[in-house]
Amino acid sequence: MPNQEFIRYLENTSKKVSDYILNCDVVDYLKPEHIKESVLAYLRRPSKRLRPAILLLSCGSVGGDEEQALCAAAGVELFHTWTLVHDDVIDNDDLRRGQATVHRLMTQRGKTDMNLSESKAIEYGRDIAILAGDVQHGWSTAMFFDCALKHNVAANVVLTIVRHLQTYILNMLLYGEVLDVQLSLQNRDIASITEDDVIQMLWLKTGVLYEFSSIAGAMIGKNTDDLNDVQIKGLKEFTGNCGIAFQLQDDILGVIGDEKLLGKPVGSDIREGKKTTILLHALQNASSAQRQKLLTTIGNQKATTDDFEEVKQLLIELGGIRYTSHLAETYIHKALPNLDLLPDSRYKMLLKEWAEFMIDRRF
Amino acid sequence: MPNQEFIRYLENTSKKVSDYILNCDVVDYLKPEHIKESVLAYLRRPSKRLRPAILLLSCGSVGGDEEQALCAAAGVELFHTWTLVHDDVIDNDDLRRGQATVHRLMTQRGKTDMNLSESKAIEYGRDIAILAGDVQHGWSTAMFFDCALKHNVAANVVLTIVRHLQTYILNMLLYGEVLDVQLSLQNRDIASITEDDVIQMLWLKTGVLYEFSSIAGAMIGKNTDDLNDVQIKGLKEFTGNCGIAFQLQDDILGVIGDEKLLGKPVGSDIREGKKTTILLHALQNASSAQRQKLLTTIGNQKATTDDFEEVKQLLIELGGIRYTSHLAETYIHKALPNLDLLPDSRYKMLLKEWAEFMIDRRF
Numbered sequence: 001m002p003n004q005e006f007i008r009y010l011e012n013t014s015k016k017v018s019d020y021i022l023n024c025d026v027v028d029y030l031k032p033e034h035i036k037e038s039v040l041a042y043l044r045r046p047s048k049r050l051r052p053a054i055l056l057l058s059c060g061s062v063g064g065d066e067e068q069a070l071c072a073a074a075g076v077e078l079f080h081t082w083t084l085v086h087d088d089v090i091d092n093d094d095l096r097r098g099q100a101t102v103h104r105l106m107t108q109r110g111k112t113d114m115n116l117s118e119s120k121a122i123e124y125g126r127d128i129a130i131l132a133g134d135v136q137h138g139w140s141t142a143m144f145f146d147c148a149l150k151h152n153v154a155a156n157v158v159l160t161i162v163r164h165l166q167t168y169i170l171n172m173l174l175y176g177e178v179l180d181v182q183l184s185l186q187n188r189d190i191a192s193i194t195e196d197d198v199i200q201m202l203w204l205k206t207g208v209l210y211e212f213s214s215i216a217g218a219m220i221g222k223n224t225d226d227l228n229d230v231q232i233k234g235l236k237e238f239t240g241n242c243g244i245a246f247q248l249q250d251d252i253l254g255v256i257g258d259e260k261l262l263g264k265p266v267g268s269d270i271r272e273g274k275k276t277t278i279l280l281h282a283l284q285n286a287s288s289a290q291r292q293k294l295l296t297t298i299g300n301q302k303a304t305t306d307d308f309e310e311v312k313q314l315l316i317e318l319g320g321i322r323y324t325s326h327l328a329e330t331y332i333h334k335a336l337p338n339l340d341l342l343p344d345s346r347y348k349m350l351l352k353e354w355a356e357f358m359i360d361r362r363f
Numbered sequence: 364m365p366n367q368e369f370i371r372y373l374e375n376t377s378k379k380v381s382d383y384i385l386n387c388d389v390v391d392y393l394k395p396e397h398i399k400e401s402v403l404a405y406l407r408r409p410s411k412r413l414r415p416a417i418l419l420l421s422c423g424s425v426g427g428d429e430e431q432a433l434c435a436a437a438g439v440e441l442f443h444t445w446t447l448v449h450d451d452v453i454d455n456d457d458l459r460r461g462q463a464t465v466h467r468l469m470t471q472r473g474k475t476d477m478n479l480s481e482s483k484a485i486e487y488g489r490d491i492a493i494l495a496g497d498v499q500h501g502w503s504t505a506m507f508f509d510c511a512l513k514h515n516v517a518a519n520v521v522l523t524i525v526r527h528l529q530t531y532i533l534n535m536l537l538y539g540e541v542l543d544v545q546l547s548l549q550n551r552d553i554a555s556i557t558e559d560d561v562i563q564m565l566w567l568k569t570g571v572l573y574e575f576s577s578i579a580g581a582m583i584g585k586n587t588d589d590l591n592d593v594q595i596k597g598l599k600e601f602t603g604n605c606g607i608a609f610q611l612q613d614d615i616l617g618v619i620g621d622e623k624l625l626g627k628p629v630g631s632d633i634r635e636g637k638k639t640t641i642l643l644h645a646l647q648n649a650s651s652a653q654r655q656k657l658l659t660t661i662g663n664q665k666a667t668t669d670d671f672e673e674v675k676q677l678l679i680e681l682g683g684i685r686y687t688s689h690l691a692e693t694y695i696h697k698a699l700p701n702l703d704l705l706p707d708s709r710y711k712m713l714l715k716e717w718a719e720f721m722i723d724r725r726f
Binding site: 030031035089116120124131133149155159165168170179 | 490540
């Protein structure tokens, strides 16, 4: 398990980033009330805020001053947040961080504050969630600018960072979301999906923004606009691989995690038919009866609790969990040598612990 | 009618801006194909592109070099475009610039390219339109940066411009959209709506981005980050008022315009029950029978063509069109004196013609 100093750092970062966002002058522009509530909803809920943490650690690890990068850390959290709000609309999800998603919240508001009918309230909830995500998207960009406008980072560095975020990174991230939407709507046969497909999706949907967080932190730390700097490229490799490992661990916890620690229902991945390396590997090792059981239960909304329990046991017995756990470790092993490019420091040690946390975590 | 030099300027700007956008390196990042098609759809359709024009004219009018501001002109067009794509999803509109809206296009693609059922294709169309708008939003920000990264505008100027756009302007614009959504879903009684409410909405939904366009152009032209510069404030007043006049004229053309010149159906405002100053004024002057006719026809999807024709005649006879036309003129008269703060030049003359075009236009 990760040591206390790392956990303290994470908690401390999470609080600093939340405070920075919630005290920003832009909060005053948020109106009407439903937009304000929607924009701030996820930001007020407890969360690990791993992206800001990796950004600040990357900044410190190349000799930079964390305080100069705090607005960028807040910016990346806000950027991540709008993608969640829009993803939740697209996936029609009910819960985020243990509470109602923004569009669900606003459906409720439509009924109670505006006396709308059920169908109009659903429409209202969706509309406000789209617009609230748009507001967060704009705000997140602006937040990065404070590094230059208030904290003496060179303006060219900030422009290069945000241009990279708003073009390449954004396109990769949303490309991942489109592939996900297509996969889920087409109900594609699991046999047509390879492990490489799954890993590519994990990289697009998570690895890319992790990579960006480290790049941004290191560019601010070194006050450089050179995306090809050798330390920056090393940190990018490091976090991209850690991001994939993080998502693999997420898939594992989605099957065998502790609901209380996770703060979200375990087993919903099975119910929703999520294509994971756990499932792919289990199918490879399954007898034809086991294969039948897996394919008829996974993604079947009508399956019983007993069916799900049986599938969970199959995923374990057929080695899917062990395989994925091992796979996550290989990504961490691929990631770690990149830290050799950095001088020894407290930040480098915390980065190493951040990497280990990706796969050791139980929450 | 506007003179030939102004029309040539507008056509020329429209072409330059389209070319700039479509030749940008970011086009290569757009994937998969459905995202690329969605992102570029509206940009490939003919349009007046009044926002880029006002940005470039404002730049020139304070002595700046138009070429330096071209990327910002492209940026504001792209920014406007993503708001259209998201608005079309929210309003569930079918047509934009004479052709299918993005979500309708992608519903079609879902059916033909992916064999989706009708309901899944509608979901797909909506999802891709949300994400395509998000891509455009990011790209639009990045486009402004080229002023600094490639065209020698001071980086601080660009950061200040984009921060203003992504915080205050974006929030006002989407506040207008939220008010519109609330008004339409709540089916509010026309009697509870005042002319001030209507004008506020026009300002929020159009005036604000017009104001921004002139501010951005003038800041680039003067290479200053001072939002309180007296010429810049004058241009802001000028374009904000012109923007309201533009929308009032839009409402007039929505009732009595020529479909062929406009490229969109006339009468849909009546069908959709749009709250305009034309309607408010006509209601004030109506007899109780006329009032009854107006209220039962406007916004009534089941009304006949004869009903609509009768209402159109009522809106004219009761002075709604004349009143709104006069109102638009007063906004232009309020706008024009602000140009006195600028030195005489070809740009100042074109700005004056731009203002006159707002209310003289037939398309």
